Amino acid sequence: MKIVQLLPALNYGGVERGTLDVARGLVKAGHESIVISSGGRLVTQLEAEGSRHITLPVHKKSLSSLLQVAPLRTKIRELHPDILHVRSRVPAWLTYLAWRRLPRETRPRLVSTAHGLYSINRYSAIMARSERVIAISECVRDYLTQNYARYLQQPPELIYRGVDTSEFNPGITPPADWRQQVESEFPALRNKRWLLLPGRLTRWKGQHAFLEMMANLKDLRSDVQGVIVGGAEPNKEHYAEELQQRARELGIADCVTFTGSRNDMPYWYGESALVYNLSQRVEPFGRTVIESAAMGTPVIGYDIGGPAESLRACFPQGLVAPGSAEELLETTNTLLDSDARPILAPEFTLDTMVRRTLSLYRSLCQTPPGK
Template identity: 30%
Template sequence: MPSETSGLLRIAHAEAALGFAGQERRILKEMQAMRERGHHVELICRPEAKLVQAATEAGIPVRTLPMGGLLNLLRGAPKVCRILREGHFDVLNTHSRIDTLLAGLGARMAGTPLIVRTRHLTNRVNSMLAYTWVPHRVTTVSNHVREYLIERGVPADRVETIYSPITLPPPGLRSALREELNLPSKAVVVCCVAILRATKGHRELIEALRPLMKDRPQVHLVLVGSGSPMFEQLQSMIEEIGLADRIHMLGFRHDVPNILAGSDIFALATQKEASGTVYVEAAAAGLPVIGVDVGGVSEMVKNGETGILVPAGEVAGLRAALANLLDDDGLRARMGAAGKRMVYAEGKFSLAGLAERTEQVYRTWLAQLGFHGPAAPGSH
């Protein structure tokens, strides 16, 4: 097996998605982190994908080709084969069904030593083809997703968990949130950062907080995230219950660390979550967190230590957890401090931790497959 200094890898990532949400951000972070360790990294995606600009600005080489549909599959696989052969790539890492079939087939044709599929979501998988026949191995963003794939037939020794990284808040950050919202000095701020979808539980969070806010005039809720038509629906709901002056909808924001630094509690009542690294981001900011015990959330929150987890569908349980933290500033401080220690001491959610773990997994799998060094020109 090559040493860390001499065995640098050539890695291609393929992604068919057009947007730039959590999955695409994770891919970009992973590419940058692996490049920092000296590996060569390139991206294969659609020409209209938002990842093109993001990767280009980050200095990562990008190859584009149409994806989706049988014709693009038949045309695209040979193109990927040429890219991988000419670039002497050691690893192809795919992320969605379309790019796994297209780029994975091209990698099989090219004889690429290691083909990896990363599963980012917790949704049910209809066809296991993109997890069994096409890739050699699979990575997941949480043990919850890993266990699901094992139940569906992926051999346990062929799938590993690699947690998504977070960006740590800048030291000494002073939040401008309270000034921006003109909040009173004694305000207790609950914040929620998530795309506005029904499964993220914004309605349930508001319902849980509603009676608590009635009895506690110092409590404010800050919602960060965009998504239509949910944004408009929540606005109407907030107006109807008469809390427009206490529930602040900020839409999409680039300054999430600023929002977290100006808050006292983080709460997200998501009903479906593959991992939930936003809980870790909140913990890194020193906030106690409240979540629902679904998917991989329990891997991000230490229940009773860094935050409180409640069973799915229990608004009453969510309300009780919120009341506990709203009424006990000592508990908030203890859980917030524990969360911060967890993030900084363990390091598994850091960019460096992601790169180290990814490299370890790649090297182990390459050795298992009989490749003990990076690909040399003409070796494929």
Template identity: 40%
Template sequence: MVGEKLRVLQMLPDMETGGVEQGTLEIGSYLVAHGHSSLVISRGGRMVADLEASGSRHITMPYIGEKSPRPLAHIPELRKLLQEVDVLHLRSRVPAWAGYLAWKSLPKNKRPLLVTTFHGVYSINAYSAVMTFGQRVIAVSRSIQDHILENYSIDPDRLVCIPRGADSSRFDSGRIFDEKRNLIRQGWGCEGDTPLILVPGRFSRIKAQDLVIRAMDGLGDLAWKLVFVGDPEENESYAEELGELAAPFGERIVFAGYRKDMPEVMAAADLVISPSRKPESFGRILAEAGMMGKVVLASAHGGSLDIVEDGETGFLFQSEDASDLAVKMRTLLENRELRKSMGEKGQVRISTHFTIESMCRSTLNLYEGALNFLEKQKDAETDT
């Protein structure tokens, strides 16, 4: 099987925005670039155009991400598709159940390799257990791997940790001119050497943007500009709440909306914060910021523990502790050289351990290795 052209089908709820969606796009692009075929099923979204532009084929199934019995209506169509692919890669629980039941209903000799990816710390129940049903199960960080082993009955030989990564071809500080960086800073009213604090991420209480605003109460004596990047329409009520919290700070806090030019946005920042209340499964923002040579601050749990070397490439703070975050922000805001040295160390670490290339290569190796193993198993059973 190694060296042969593979046909890989990935399934997820939609292709709007987020880490799961971005990972799906990256794996699809990598497969196509290496001569394989990539097929993605979702109910659609803004990233479909990028997916198709990179060579993947997208099939829209309108109910596939819906939390209702309706995704099961897609099973007959899925049964036909599964007989045309070598790998079925399930990335989320609702489509995973439809995909798994379609896969299970096929004769064993017509089933593709079944791969599942644990992208988060799901609620522990029978519904979430479908993500352990893969013939190979991918954990996106060591914390997720530990979570699976602690809470589910799974053969460790089926489980592999493949960290997600940052795209070194996009997040390359050497390719971004100072003129572009300065234009972004000026557009946000960040003058001269004023430190720009960047908080990227979807608007959600889980992401804890409000915690950062509360932490700024104790930093009013310092120069800074705080910028939130994300689409407020994803959670309008929470966005309004953040706007009310930020109002006393006036123009010192900016809501920049959704941006596609994240490498340039990262280049404009002096430090990047990931304040999530719940453990991040990986922490792509931290990896991207690190690859750009930016010092990072993150809640001390989940995938952040893999990415951030506390006190070396950034700081970890206690989740939901605005005072702890403020203390560590003050240290960085007051010390430009410390920000620079930590950012440089982080850049080396991320470029060595957490790249898209390594994630995609490891995933393709997993596909090929598992297919070869299963093929040898079939041959052995036939001989006996």
């Protein structure tokens, strides 16, 4: 098969990671993989892994982007792919407008992946108008079914995002001097059990709840250190300062370490006693949950949205009621004294995600075109 994936850009993020994962799987299975985007830092990796990249400005949320419909249609005719796979709303609109004017009998089949809980309007409805729609979690599938049933040609196909078990597994050990270097950079981590909250610094990711928990834990445990890993979003650096000020107000400035962004996350997961996902709002998926589970590190998270689905499958002991400070503290204390470890469920592996995606492509190619 020849597969073309379309997304706004190839910078870092869940959509981009999913695109590269599928592209790599296609190449490994002997198929032809092409990605169309406006470019980005991951183009080099994509091409090094055997895919072709075509740069087109399919990223701008502007009426001027409609000027790209005709060039995109020309490019589709030229490539003559079997599948067009869209992963975001702007490229989905441009692709749909280009695709629907092609002869039905010979045009490629159209697939979309809904990576989020999009706002309910006609603009977002485009993600449900493909011939086949992939939902990355049950909550996304149910959201699409409840809000976009009139556009769906078939029920959404549930294909979870998958973790690469060659990169995240209990056998992964850091280099011999890794912990020494980390503790040299962050001396407060020495001789402590790490309680890790990974995720970018943004108000709904739960850093405030984590700080409140650390304040309540301070008098109960002297052997733990809170670790907040993640950088602030552009133009929101003040939030990092706000969190550090809050730690000082709670009297736990020496009990919480802020590391900023890191590119060695498997080691942080593996060296931590507990990992947390405390998102305050419903998230479509919880990648930090399955990465921690893959490393064998216990995870604690609120019982809402996509992260809760992963926890129920891999480590139900870590589920706590949304917003319950008392239950969060109690579960932390219990798991710190427990030998319980998560087991990554097969449906959350990268191999399963790629295999099921390719199976969907094949089944669509073997069925006659619909309306």
